[in-house]
Amino acid sequence: MAVVGKLELLIVSALLLLTACYSNVQRGYKTTLKSVASSEGKPWPIPQLYIPTPTTYTLNSDSFKINPTGKTCDTLVAAMTRYYNVIFYPGRQNDALRFKPISKSKLTVGTELPYLNVNLENDCEIYPSLDMDEWYQLFVKSDGAILTARSIWGALRGLETFSQLVYQTPDGTFTINDTKIEDYPRFSHRGLLIDTSRHFVPKKILLQNLDAMAYNKYNVFHWHIVDDQSFPYQSRHFPELSNLGAYDPHTHVYSQQDVAEIIEYARQRGIRVIPEFDTPGHSESWGPAIPGLLTPCYKSGQPDGSYGPIDPTKNSTYDFLKVIVMEWTKVFPDKYVHLGGDEVSFDCWKSNPAVTQFMQKMGYGTDYSKLEQYYMQNILNIVSSDQDGYVIWQEVVDNGVKVRPDTVVEVWKGGFQAEMSKVTQMGLRTILSSPWYLNYISYGPDWPKYYINDPHNFNGTDAQKKLVIGGEACMWGEYVDGTNLISRLWPRASAVAERLWSPKQYNNTAEAAPRIEEHRCRMLRRGLNAEPANGPGFCKYEMQVN
């Protein structure tokens, strides 16, 4: 992998400051009225090495071509068409026909950029993975633009960046600056958690959100698909899970076809889909379909009709888990599945006589975290036996469960610095989500708060820091559904996206503000209801809000 040294980064930073001077010149828009003026044609997240110059070229939608000059495949062909539309026909690219071009490309003065050649060096991989290579190089020169990538994933990232470099001048001319870029992500796991259990989120919105993720170079859709409140996943083997556990078994479910469509849509955009089936807590909605799975809670020596976590004492529990885990690994192509393991309450287990008896038999005394370990160990073994990897919430290791060395631990609680130190000291890989719970809202712009956190801000050796493979923004669903998910997430989640992709040195919110302002308008222009990033202002193209 081509690595950029610190000296080069300093040079780039200096160049950026210089180029900022010309690119912020405003051409007749009333940007002085905006609380933050937009940049023009500046990418988000910012590349590792980014050298724009003041020389500009024009693009003509009638003649501009995106050509594959190396290897090619369906994924690339689809992406080239998609990005042609994103550049010239804004609005949801799937609905390209609904949107007329905002402005016909008019050739004003300036050299025309005739093409973008996409030079893909290796055969396409089918699915993205934790190890995917997202490196690319992009040169925009007078004779044409050249995008070079080793893998299809790098080509997708480079196409996204190219599309962001193009902007429209006031007369509608599509314009791009002569630019050199070399780019790759700082972290390989850049995830976004969506909770579809507290509220159901229509498939259409999840697909829109995958577009937004691609526009921000996120590469993991962490699908918190089921929880206590509802079970919208329509299982092949246990259809009763959603028949009895979904809010509505007909309208509030993800069919196998829906899931396949979402995975395919994500795959086309280089986004992994990691489903989370959170157990043994957070599983109330599983209960009605699988009698005996949940622990009956007792009061005064009698079952009180309520249920607690999954019953870890029964063999039938693990027989069921073997089948459902095998289904998950077949349905979801990613090597990883998220097994949850957070917030297990012991109260119900304590009340249940059969559980008490089991505790005695196993010699656990009154240490119920040993019982939790017993359960997690069993389910982790089931997953491991399928040669699959897993992600778990931090409690699993906090409670001393022995995990495989390739386990990924997701840190979500406050005081994450100590936890990150601890987990990496154990030699385990980790992803951070604590500072990025975007479901918590407050008045005014909060993206700077998300922007300045860094997953490496903890005490640890270089070896420990290398075990941090990324992070995740989380949108828990207590107050979010299809009505407000997109506007509430974007561009707030963009702040996390740049943190996880770009060099650590980019941590100046004043420098980032004009670019995130432009980026939110870019998303709006592409048909996404991304809400205002900063204070008062406007986007040139916002009339298609739907």
Add this chain to the structure above:
Amino acid sequence: MAVVGKLELLIVSALLLLTACYSNVQRGYKTTLKSVASSEGKPWPIPQLYIPTPTTYTLNSDSFKINPTGKTCDTLVAAMTRYYNVIFYPGRQNDALRFKPISKSKLTVGTELPYLNVNLENDCEIYPSLDMDEWYQLFVKSDGAILTARSIWGALRGLETFSQLVYQTPDGTFTINDTKIEDYPRFSHRGLLIDTSRHFVPKKILLQNLDAMAYNKYNVFHWHIVDDQSFPYQSRHFPELSNLGAYDPHTHVYSQQDVAEIIEYARQRGIRVIPEFDTPGHSESWGPAIPGLLTPCYKSGQPDGSYGPIDPTKNSTYDFLKVIVMEWTKVFPDKYVHLGGDEVSFDCWKSNPAVTQFMQKMGYGTDYSKLEQYYMQNILNIVSSDQDGYVIWQEVVDNGVKVRPDTVVEVWKGGFQAEMSKVTQMGLRTILSSPWYLNYISYGPDWPKYYINDPHNFNGTDAQKKLVIGGEACMWGEYVDGTNLISRLWPRASAVAERLWSPKQYNNTAEAAPRIEEHRCRMLRRGLNAEPANGPGFCKYEMQVN
């Protein structure tokens, strides 16, 4: 006006508790999984007198008729068609063709309700006004439903209520309970402020919002149309105001036709449009078009290039105001215009030598509030001379400006109880907005906070209380535009709507919760992106989210 006594209200409350028992019976939906279970067919805001019974009737979309049996007019005919569609063809009623009926009415057991007769007693008024009569009576009986209203406005409110009484059972059957209602608003001014200056809000979204207002019996759209940041109102006499003051003179403006369309859309729904042209502060965007209007600010004896409030010392200021005020009164049919008058900073006036000279000439000493009074007095006289009324923010009277007795004072600052006492002691009418700044957001449901405030909660005599003519929810636009206005407003603004319409005694948020839960789902079913009102849950019909 038919007034309901306290005893009757007590009886109604008791009946409500009784009927709650049967109407909350859930029929197979997993409402136990919702943090708050929905009511079924309960109106929001709740009527003054509301007596539902357990007897139900079915409605057949093929045969059900809404008939005018008294006076009629275009407004009524349009409303009857609109509400037929709202009941049977959910989704935006303008786009009725885009939405298929969610469920074909199936005749299950039960008596069919054949019709709703609308007995309008008086000729239609063209425009709604502060004095409009919104009283109606509604009986749903086995032989048919009868809506009686004296005025068209009451008929509109009654149609809204009738449409809310209809709900669908799980098999899709449209159902209504045998019900008696007598209803009228507690306050005659029930407003919603939308700020279209900090961000431009597309006309399409403003129209959607007028639908939402009608669904909540709001009757005043307080259009904070211009401010410092931008001037989107396209003036007949001074087109330069938006040419130079709008964010974009082509795309971010309201043309005369747009304004007329918005007023007409509102009129059809019994909603007054009161524009606010806020002066002498909050007027920076007026400056570029009207040279000499704003006060040039000085630093070290020289103009520093910045501008302050409108210059109150020049005759040309008032010559300009006479023309623009006359235009407003022609364009906006309502008797009232909002003249602002809030947050006038004196710093710039103090720095300006010509202003200092004027202060001396007038004998104001260094009391700049006297200068503010001078300005406000002049503009109020201009408006008064046109026989029009005005609303102003509280500072105008706080600063001692003499106002006409029919002035309406809008209280917006904290500690509103003392201010309401003061203003009403002066014999002035007042509307309250302090507790209802919905632009301030926080995590979790905040509608209960808005719900429990009451405009009568201040120390004063009965005569003083009568001077409170209503209140307004405000959505200031710093962080809100077309992308998030609807979802952020609704159903939070519904809490204020019920406070301003329904009897004061309805102040129990636990009682209101199932109804607001149903009401948010009702709005969603009608095609509005109303966000979740409470915690986890779902709406039966939410798939059309667009």
